Amino acid sequence: MDALSLANLGWHAYFQQQLSLEEWEVAIPVRVIAAHRSQLDATGDLGLISIPLATDMPAITVGDWLLLKQGRFQRLLDRSSVFTRKAPGRKAQEQLLAANVDTAFIVCSLNDDFNLNRIERYLTLCHDAGAEPVVVLTKQDLCMDADEKRQQIQQLDPLLCVETVNGLDPDSAAQLQPWCRAGQTIVLLGSSGAGKSTLTNTLLNKQEQVTGGIREADDKGRHTTTGRTLLSMAGGALLIDTPGLRELQLAVDDEAIAATFSDITKLADHCRFSDCQHNNEPGCAVLKALECGDLDERRYRSFVKLSREQSRNQASLAERHKADRALGKFYKRTLADGHRLKGR
Known part of the structure; x- marks a missing residue:
């Protein structure tokens, strides 16, 4: 991603008011655009920068705003919104999905992927995160009853925004432009093969994400996206494409x-x-x-x-x-005891 101004990266008053005057003089705000196993990729006024991950850093995800001082991590700014789920499997842990998102496109294809229960699950995730949900029904060109399925979703909530698109057609995807204003951040959520990567490429007007065809056996798309990345659209909006969530266990309010x-x-x-x-x-x-x-x-x-x-x-x-918390207290107590006994 090329160097962007803070405003084009989604910086606004909510984040600015968290900085003291001293921090404005010595610290640099950057936004995380990709998270890897051992480092973060972030960008700001000075362009792309890599930040090594350390054990004393808080959990950070794509979309987060960080403060750096002399290129080193100082602190994580409070989030305006955050998407989390219970980590897959039996682990009692939360997994961060994306942060500081304005709108979530809940992508669901109009073939065998269509599922009202799953859409309700994603809507609950959006309400917990604090972002506006928009249901985007893809593969319109492959469905004969698109209007009927759209009406089924509209019955879940008369005020819910529901759009039906052909993800391969830029004119069709243009229906989503009202949510893609400069400085706005959109996350694409949905199951594997729902058409998120295809829609991402159309909105970006370039082949940014690898896409897969439809499996003939079950009429579902192939899982292609393997990581979360913040991408810049030509009109100034920011897009986060996420891997298909095979399991979405909720831990919400x-x-x-x-x-x-x-x-x-x-x-x-x-x-x-x-x-x-x-x-x-x-x-x-x-x-x-x-x-x-x-x-x-x-x-x-x-x-x-x-x-x-x-x-x-x-x-x-x-x-x-x-x-x-109990384990943390034990470690601190053990460390303090060690220092105390060392002086004897």
Whole structure:
């Protein structure tokens, strides 16, 4: 990426107000454009710079803003938004996906990849992150019922922005330009083969990401992107393409679930018990709506599944954080004891 001004990299008042006058005189803000195993790639007014990773540095991801002093890491600036998930597998850890994002394009193809439950999962992730979600339905040219599927998503939330595009056609992808203004940061989220890399190349107007064809066996695209990178569009917007997420375990706040399922949370306000779990409790307004046909059973089951998953993952992460704090205190105490005994 060529040297860009801070404004073109997405710098605005939220980040500027975090710097003291002294820091403005001696420190240089840079934005992370790629994260590797042993180093970060960042850029700012002075162009591209590599920053070695050290054990005492906080967890950093693509899109983060850092302060450097004489080329060395000083501190991580507070994020305006951050996408995280529970790390894949059994580990009770959070994994950072992207930071300081304005808009998330939830990319879902109109073939066998189309899945309302998965879209609700990504919407919850966006609400937790603090970024505006836009559902982008790709491979319009391969689908005969695109309008029907778009209407299904619109029913999840009448205010949700839903766009249907052919990712290979620049004129079709131009529908997304209102979110691609100069200085705005967009992240592309979706499962493997949904068409994110193809859409990225079309928006960038160059072959930046490798793309794969459709597998004939299951009508799905091939996984191609292997890392997260912040890329600059010709119009000044910034794009983060992410690898397809084969597993998206959520560890979000209750408010994120409530925002995605606002229709159900409104019903829950009328339940007899304030701690109703909407399972078999008497006086449950959610179950009543389900029985009357006012609430779709698929949506109800999706809500219950995500709510249980959220509670389970939050509990496991809280236990991990507690254990990490205890281990940190043990190390400090052991180190202090060692220094004290050394003087005897």
